[in-house]
Amino acid sequence: MTRWRALQEADPAFDNPFLSPEFTLTVGELRDHVRVAVVEDGADLVGFFPFERHSLGIGKPVAAGLTDAQGLVHCKDLEFDARRLIRDCGLSVFEFDHLVAGQPMLSERHTLHESPIIDLSDGWAAYTETLKVNSGKTYKSTMAKSRKLQRDVGPIVHDYATTDPAPLHTLLAWKTDQYRRTGRTDRFSQAWIVELVERLLATQTDSFAGVLDMVYVDGRPMAGHFGLRTRDTLVGWFPAYDTSFAKSSPGLIQHLAMAERAAEAGIKVIDMGRGQKEYKDKLKTGQYAVAEGRVARMSAGASVHWMVRVPVRKARGTVMNSPLLLKTADRALKAYGRLRTAIQQ
Template identity: 30%
Template sequence: MSGPRVEPFTALTPAELESWHALRAANPALDSPYFHPGFAAAVHAAGRPVHVAVAGDGGAPVAFLPHHREGRLLRPVGWPGADFQGPILAAGTGFRPLDLLGNGAAAYTFDHLVEAAPGFERWVVSRRPSPYLDVTGGLAGYLGRASRSGKENMGQARRRAAKAGRELGELRFVADSSDPKALARVIELKRAQYAATGAKDYFAEPDRVRLLDGLLRARDPGFGGLLSTLHAGEHLLAAHFGLRSGAVLHWWFPVYDPAFARLSPGWILLRELVAAAPALGVARIDLGRGEDEYKRRAKTGESVVCQGVVTRNPVRRAVASALSEARSIARSVRARRKP
């Protein structure tokens, strides 16, 4: 395979986009919505330029890798909000990550690379679990596969939903809402959560708000945003905005109103979404990387995502390894401190 050429996303031809779709469809490791060209298109349209490395020796392309360029650094498309990353190519196809470098680009950094990405093994410095829920068969199917903890939490969610209905008013769940006001409330609650926990505010960059707005309006059955809301009476208890492609839903921005935390509304919402999965055509809900307690309890399985950097500079690679080790130690310390 010759070195890739790099094009702005908007320069890809219809035939190249068809090749992208075909390569993704032929590789089960790429069924996440993040690998759909619609995600790259939405990020680009929101105002953050996307470039695509296109590899092939004449004829149809054999690999695509959408990315952003920040000075001499390349990042995966949608970073830091992309929970699955990697090249779009057929299973078993080779890929040379060093070919991404050149023309001033000194490194390609990744933090959610799918473990099956070929050619990246030597550049990986750490691996972390990415839990998921197999929701084939809806709530009954999920409960048949869930851990004891998952079953218990879903049972508690059912009882708390009944309590919310008695105390606050009729419970209403909308699996697929197109209400922009509800999305604005999701973003408002998420920003308040970031502020309360000291986390970096993802929505401080206006293009990220525009991204979610655009994804909410995307009604393509093959790709788009999915907004789900849970009300009790006049109160919005919880909501979630995720990405949907085919039978996969990615759990992206879940929120709940802290005023109703005693009801664990996030679990009620998740239970309702699992129950609605067959009607939505969803068979798997990817929860994204992390060792959050609710993910550990709810999951039926997990994949692995990798962190690392492609570089010819050994110092840069050593720094990446040291930072990864420091973060791993910090996570272990936090886990030991939990009651």
Template identity: 35%
Template sequence: MRTHLIKPHELDRQALARWRDLQARNDALASPYFSPEFTLAVAAVRDDVYVTLLEDDDRRIAGFFPFQRRWGAGSPAGGRLSDHHGVIAAPGTRWDWNQLLRGSGLGYWQFDHLAAYQRPPGQWAHSVSHAMDLAGGYAAWREAKVKARSETVLRVERKMRKLEREVGPLRFVANTDDLGVLQTVIRLKLDKCRRTGAIEYFEWPWTRELVARIQAIDEPGFGGRLSALYAGDTLIAAHFGMRSERVWHTWFSVYEPDWASWSPGNMLMLRMAEAAAASGHRVMDFGKGDEAYKLALGNGGLPLVEGCLTRASAATGLRAARKGTGKLLRASGMMQPLRSVVQMLGGGRVL
């Protein structure tokens, strides 16, 4: 397998078509993060984004590896904002990770949401991206949750009815172009990060630019999704995320603190799931993390691995060690088999 390093803007129409074709053929890559539009959007607001092409013996593109690079240190395209990453290739494609790093000009590559089936040789920490299986529609998902004696759905539905009686009708907008809603998402997300000590993503100018760019995209295979939930005339919860053809990925979900007792975030998630299923999405992906709503509403998941892959070189190994990124991570069992998401997305083979 040969490698060829380029900048994203060098991807021509034929290469982009090939990228989309490879993504469509691999159910494990259905997330919008694997779409070329996401990499191109990141590259438009950052100057350190690259794509390594994997080419077979006939010089045909067999895979794409998008990433960020600074002085030989690699991270996923989008950095900490990337909830899924890896090589975009058809099922069964094989590559040498050391060769890929060398061809990408990387001494090492840090990853924390790598599709588990792509894990390099060695031991890595495992996690899962929780998701709602909407392949049978929203009603089927709800029925399964009720049968499993999940109290969350029924409790949130009761609160929704009570809120309508006491405050006003609930109004949900699946995708709005209201910039005021987007600014509310940014404001409330920043407030929460400051309260909890989490990374303040929206303090980075490029993050705001990236979100604005993605919001403006609405192509058949990729688009931003800015959703809003109102009680009467009052905005009580909002969300910004992305969708591909089959997956709606949640990203930045917020609610007004004064309304917290009503569980507006869960109300919003239920309405989003209805909209996602109605528009043909088979999965609503919550991303990594064990937040209560993910565990309560999710019924499937995509296995991930995280760690740092270092090129087979003493020099780069020492450099990685100095930066504290070369530590070997202990493995734990996968929380959900990869098969669960593959079945949600259509039952195709991953490998």
């Protein structure tokens, strides 16, 4: 872990908790598919490649579908053959959708996507000034709604980086409701994901920790977020809120409160993750780039993977890149969610 950590902290591109050894080790305790390839140059350890190996030699990132940063943590200017790497790992293909910058695997065909960030490197005050310029209406209305809540309902209390598991389960229940309401698959119906989040919350070190953030109104939980951090970077992962407060913009109130406390705690960047969300557009100050694609070598497994996955990925990309198609798909999913809820009731 010491060498992995040193390589990670030596390059800002790898400053993401999803690339930390603690994350891979914790997932590995719950998933038999997890492996780590160690890249050596003579007596030197020059890289660590966390991945999952599935049937037919299909390779995926650790906790695929959950992570917003993927790839090989390596020393600067490392050069090697990506196909040889996956061959030596026993893989036919390695598919990724959030590959971070500076990866040798980017020599393959890939698609770049934006991952919005909040830059707190100059502190909270500097961020709010930027926010007032770029999203002044959002900032003013959010502050006004916060004041109205306190007048009409009660005081707002913010609990940053709590390790109490009770509010975590409140947050997960909100998230499950959100998944069902919007027609998405409920990730927390899988017991291993719930246990993963619980274990990550219990992991608290200077260089890696689970961060649970909750906002209460008159003693009642209103909104929250669970993410992970390194020394300098906090990643957005699972935000949710009590829908009875929906008109008060609880998510924006929580994110701004979290950003302020994170800045005070020394966080330099909040990475909100790839994906088009209105709140990300309103709060961001910039973006990173992450890549989607695959590395493959000639094999039956890679051919099967291409036939099954590539057309689906292209179709999804077409929808995500078209505001009209994305809006239509989102509306259809929400209609499905309402129908599913009505049937269950």
